[in-house]
Amino acid sequence: MTAADTATPKRTARTPRKARDRVRKVAFTRALNDALDLAMAKHDEMFVIGEDIAEMGGDFGVTKGLLAKYGPERVRDTPLSEAAIIGTCAGAAMVGMRPVAEIMFADFIAECYDQVVNNVAKLHYMFDGQFKAPLVIRTACGGGFGGGPHHSQSVEGWFLNVPGIVIVAPSNPIDAKGLLLASIDSDDPVLFLEHKALYRSRAEVPPEYYTTPLGAAAIAREGTDVTVVAAMRMVPMALDAAAKAADDGISVEVVDLRTIRPYDAATVLASASKTGRVVVANEAPRIGGLGAELSARISEECFSQLRGPVVRVDGLDTPIPFSVPLEDIVLPGTDDIAAAIATAAQY
Amino acid sequence: METSTLLGLYRDMWLIRAFEQGLEREFEKGNVPGMLHTGLGQEATQAALAWHLKATDTFFPDHRCHGINALAQQRHGGDGERVMAELFGKATGVCSGKGGSLHSADPAVGNFGDNAVEGSYMATVLGVALAAKMRGQPNVACAIIGDGTVGRGEFHESLNMAAIWDLPVLYACINNGYAISMPVGEGHASADIVDMVQGYGFSSQQVDGNDIVEAWTAVSSAVEHIRSGAGPYFLEFKTWRWQGIFAGEFRPEAEVKYWKEERDPIMLAGETLAGRGVAPNDLEAVEQEMTGLIEEWIAFALESPEPDPAKATADVYVGWEVDSR
Ligand SMILES: Cc1ncc(C[n+]2csc(CCOP(=O)(O)OP(=O)(O)O)c2C)c(N)n1
Ligand SMILES: [Mg+2]
Numbered sequence: 032m033t034a035a036d037t038a039t040p041k042r043t044a045r046t047p048r049k050a051r052d053r054v055r056k057v058a059f060t061r062a063l064n065d066a067l068d069l070a071m072a073k074h075d076e077m078f079v080i081g082e083d084i085a086e087m088g089g090d091f092g093v094t095k096g097l098l099a100k101y102g103p104e105r106v107r108d109t110p111l112s113e114a115a116i117i118g119t120c121a122g123a124a125m126v127g128m129r130p131v132a133e134i135m136f137a138d139f140i141a142e143c144y145d146q147v148v149n150n151v152a153k154l155h156y157m158f159d160g161q162f163k164a165p166l167v168i169r170t171a172c173g174g175g176f177g178g179g180p181h182h183s184q185s186v187e188g189w190f191l192n193v194p195g196i197v198i199v200a201p202s203n204p205i206d207a208k209g210l211l212l213a214s215i216d217s218d219d220p221v222l223f224l225e226h227k228a229l230y231r232s233r234a235e236v237p238p239e240y241y242t243t244p245l246g247a248a249a250i251a252r253e254g255t256d257v258t259v260v261a262a263m264r265m266v267p268m269a270l271d272a273a274a275k276a277a278d279d280g281i282s283v284e285v286v287d288l289r290t291i292r293p294y295d296a297a298t299v300l301a302s303a304s305k306t307g308r309v310v311v312a313n314e315a316p317r318i319g320g321l322g323a324e325l326s327a328r329i330s331e332e333c334f335s336q337l338r339g340p341v342v343r344v345d346g347l348d349t350p351i352p353f354s355v356p357l358e359d360i361v362l363p364g365t366d367d368i369a370a371a372i373a374t375a376a377q378y
Numbered sequence: 379m380e381t382s383t384l385l386g387l388y389r390d391m392w393l394i395r396a397f398e399q400g401l402e403r404e405f406e407k408g409n410v411p412g413m414l415h416t417g418l419g420q421e422a423t424q425a426a427l428a429w430h431l432k433a434t435d436t437f438f439p440d441h442r443c444h445g446i447n448a449l450a451q452q453r454h455g456g457d458g459e460r461v462m463a464e465l466f467g468k469a470t471g472v473c474s475g476k477g478g479s480l481h482s483a484d485p486a487v488g489n490f491g492d493n494a495v496e497g498s499y500m501a502t503v504l505g506v507a508l509a510a511k512m513r514g515q516p517n518v519a520c521a522i523i524g525d526g527t528v529g530r531g532e533f534h535e536s537l538n539m540a541a542i543w544d545l546p547v548l549y550a551c552i553n554n555g556y557a558i559s560m561p562v563g564e565g566h567a568s569a570d571i572v573d574m575v576q577g578y579g580f581s582s583q584q585v586d587g588n589d590i591v592e593a594w595t596a597v598s599s600a601v602e603h604i605r606s607g608a609g610p611y612f613l614e615f616k617t618w619r620w621q622g623i624f625a626g627e628f629r630p631e632a633e634v635k636y637w638k639e640e641r642d643p644i645m646l647a648g649e650t651l652a653g654r655g656v657a658p659n660d661l662e663a664v665e666q667e668m669t670g671l672i673e674e675w676i677a678f679a680l681e682s683p684e685p686d687p688a689k690a691t692a693d694v695y696v697g698w699e700v701d702s703r
Contacts (some may be wrong), residue, residue, distance in 0.1 A: 078512070104512055109539070110538065110539070110542070112535040112538065112539060114498075114501050114531065114532045114535055115501045115504060115532065115535035115536060115538075115539050117501065118498070118499070118500070118501020118502045118503075118504055118505060118532065118535075118536075119501065119502075119504040119505040119508055119539070120505060121501070121502045121505055122490075122499075122501075122502040122503055122504055122505020122506040122507070122508070122509070122519075123505035123506065123508055123509045124505070125485075125490060125502070125505070125506060126436075126505075126506055126509045126510075127509070128505070128509045128512075130505070145495055145498055146498065146501060146502075149493070149495050149498060150493060150495075150498055150499075150501075150502060155693050155694070155695070155696060156476065156692075156693050156694050157473070157476055157477050157481045157491075158473050158476075158477055158481065158483040158491050159472075159473040159474045159476045159477065159689070159693065160692065160693040161473070161483055161484070161485055162483070162485065162490075162491075163696055194694050194700065195694055195695065197695070197697075217696075217697060218696040218697065219695050219696050219697050219698075245697070246697075246698065293695070293698050
């Protein structure tokens with residue numbers, strides 16, 4: 032299932048009432064909440080931990096209701112101690128627990144960067160497989176709402192160079208739930224990125240337990256002329272840009288990475304080889320980011336099938352300003368992706 | 379303390395000393411890669427801790443803790459020689475040579491591994507302790523850190539969280555007077571770390587880390603306190619390390635002379651034992667036995683094979699393979 036599959040069926044007067052009631056459009060945040068609830072019921076060794084996540088349910092309400100259901104031992108509020116939050120998860124995971132941490136804003140991960148990079152990501156390797164780190168770090172990332180320099184960043188680039196960490200980045204509520212459940216099941220440590228601009232997006236999310244595989248991209252829209260590789264908020268933007276391009280007779284394929292590390296190179300390279308024209312879109316600054324990695328890999332491995340250079344759409348090489356018009360300049364949008372598609376289509 | 383216990387601790391301290399002296403020699407010969415930090419002069423603190431920790435407890439050893447790693451192997455049915463082999467980077471090491479001196483772990487004997495980013499496991503220890511508490515296990519989770527590491531933010535985050543959650547953590551701070559070169563009183567608000575700990579509101583105690591009887595007794599009561607569910611305990615061991623800055627010496631000559639000649643923990647324990655009637659020959663025999671044992675471990679390490687090349691890319695992820703060259 033992908034975002035493209037989840038367009039709401041039109042409610043007409045002829046739709047029987049019961050069928051209409053079964054249509055369950057839920058928000059991204061609610062889908063995540065569902066996943067946490069189902070996972071806590073499944074795994075006795077799971078607990079959730081973070082700042083203001085218990086009674087308050089977290090800054091974005093993702094952990095709402097868990098305290099009442101599972102109690103304060105398993106739904107654990109902490110002081111502002113990001114390193115201790117992740118260290119606690121690491122230590123508990125070393126003895127077989129399955130913790131899920133919430134770092135309120137991804138920007139604050141700088142406070143526990145050492146724990147993630149030098150401890151969590153390396154635990155399995157450096158001690159020769161004697162420990163596992165089955166923990167999930169959920170965090171709210173991304174801009175577009177006037178959050179300013181410390182509440183808006185896309186941090187995947189900070190971790191792309193870190194072997195051992197899995198980076199999961201859903202673009203829609205259905206994947207968000209399935210990927211979170213798969214992340215909690217995983218015996219590898221997962222950095223689970225929740226783009227704030229997607230929190231209110233809605234879709235028909237199956238109420239039952241299901242997982243969406245890690246490390247597998249999805250074709251969010253099929254096309255033949257240009258491939259756009261994207262993740263998180265760039266996916267709905269790419270889908271909008273693809274719809275506009277279709278009006279101009281350009282058929283765009285959108286690859287939703289879903290897992291950023293290790294990413295699904297087979298799907299990306301197959302699509303790039305098929306269309307021969309590629310746009311990679313990500314919200315973070317260009318240098319050393321996801322777009323740089325994808326562009327390099329596609330250029331190396333699909334060189335003879337490419338009809339022109341890979342076109343990159345990224346954030347500008349600046350911090351993120353508070354002013355919304357300035358932020359609009361700095362962050363990439365649908366128009367930037369549309370322009371990149373038009374450029375690639377010329378090749 | 380019974381004489382037999384003291385003799386056992388004397389033996390343990392000699393094991394540490396022989397280990398570190400043998401290691402120093404092999405390091406100088408170029409047989410040990412990387413960096414060398416030794417626990418020489420601090421044997422009493424490590425012997426006291428090792429004595430009271432069970433295999434079901436957890437300890438996070440610091441960069442001078444080869445000795446406690448080896449003692450844990452001996453006490454809990456492991457192989458001390460595998461601790462030595464790890465330092466040589468060999469396939470027979472506790473981490474197949476992937477960890478080395480600064481990342482040796484063996485959970486079977488309670489050793490949860492050093493972290494060369496000093497003090498980072500001050501946070502990790504919380505999780506191990508929390509899990510024990512949630513599961514109702516009477517386990518102790520111990521973090522061993524130096525005085526310099528008190529400067530880390532995680533030190534304070536850890537003490538605060540252990541306090542609010544009443545976690546079964548034993549903090550063992552080895553105050554040997556210096557970080558690398560920074561004297562403890564210049565680097566911290568107090569040269570007595572326990573003064574800084576008091577605000578967190580749990581039990582703490584400063585002990586003479588070169589007096590094995592005092593150190594052992596303090597660890598004994600701290601561990602008992604924690605096992606009874608009474609929450610965390612902070613022990614500060616005042617001691618002194620024989621190693622200067624890596625191989626060089628930077629401390630005043632009189633200070634070096636005092637600690638090495640008058641405050642050597644093994645010498646002090648030997649004097650106590652002699653005072654209780656243990657024959658000089660018996661003490662001498664302990665030293666010889668331990669030195670002989672360590673030579674066997676070194677020979678084992680030297681003869682062991684290098685790690686399997688497949689280990690270079692093994693265990694990056696549980697769920698994915700990583701390409702080799
Ligand atoms: C976070 C961090 N900062 C700096 C270092 C470099 N370093 C290694 S040992 C050391 C001194 C540690 O002093 P202390 O904790 O007192 O231990 P000691 O060596 O005296 O036993 C330093 C600064 C490090 N490994 N990790
Ligand atoms: Mg020191």
